Amino acid sequence: MDDQRDQDAGSVVTISADRYEEVAVAITSAVATASELSPLELPPLGDIGVDPEALDALFESSHDPSRRLTFTYAGLLVSLFGDGTITVSPTED
Numbered sequence: 814m815d816d817q818r819d820q821d822a823g824s825v826v827t828i829s830a831d832r833y834e835e836v837a838v839a840i841t842s843a844v845a846t847a848s849e850l851s852p853l854e855l856p857p858l859g860d861i862g863v864d865p866e867a868l869d870a871l872f873e874s875s876h877d878p879s880r881r882l883t884f885t886y887a888g889l890l891v892s893l894f895g896d897g898t899i900t901v902s903p904t905e906d
Contacts, residue, residue: 826901830893836872837865839899844887847901855887872897 826847833839837858845852858865863884871880872893880895885904892900 825903828899830872830897830899835865836868836893836899837863840868840886840891840893840901843899843901844889844891847889848887850887858886861886868893 826843828839828843830836830839833842840858841852841855844850844855848855858868861884863886868882871882872895876897877895881892883890883892885891888904890902890904892902894900
């Protein structure tokens with residue numbers, strides 16, 4: 814895995830989706846890094862009600878800063894931003 818955890822922020826991982834061909838792959842990689850799991854250990858996004866093709870359509874080619882999507886995946890909060898940034902952080906209990 815090439816994504817890095819922010820050591821100052823606990824298990825927060827921030828990456829650029831632009832480094833990946835598919836937004837879903839970027840999300841899975843970031844969540845795997847934050848949770849210290851293999852991407853293969855995570856459920857497919859479709860299994861949690863997130864359509865990978867829709868993510869690509871919304872975030873891959875657009876750098877609209879007003880776009881934002883947040884959802885929970887593998888017990889972590891995933892936030893996608895229109896500038897291509899993906900942040901994975903612990904959920905607030």
